[in-house]
Amino acid sequence: MTGVTLQGSHGAWAVFRGDARISPFYRDQDAAARRQLSIERTPTRTVRRCLCCGHPFASEGRGHRMCDGCRGQWDGAV
Numbered sequence: 186m187t188g189v190t191l192q193g194s195h196g197a198w199a200v201f202r203g204d205a206r207i208s209p210f211y212r213d214q215d216a217a218a219r220r221q222l223s224i225e226r227t228p229t230r231t232v233r234r235c236l237c238c239g240h241p242f243a244s245e246g247r248g249h250r251m252c253d254g255c256r257g258q259w260d261g262a263v
């Protein structure tokens with residue numbers, strides 16, 4: 186798989202596929218790099234826009250409408 190990149194600086198690292206952020210932000214670059222590896226091992230998912238913030242993200246299915254960052258904020262409410 187190509188196109189998955191680690192982007193960030195100064196304690197805010199995240200994994201991107203193209204322009205879409207597909208992971209939460211991490212303070213630790215190593216943690217973000219591990220997330221990148223796990224994402225690279227999983228099949229490509231549909232890119233949707235988050236219902237909460239409107240940011241493109243990789244959806245895991247029909248019921249998955251919020252990005253990981255927003256889902257994290259709501260802590261399992263969705």
Ligand SMILES: [Zn+2]
Nearest residue numbers: 235238252255
């Ligand atoms: Zn969001």
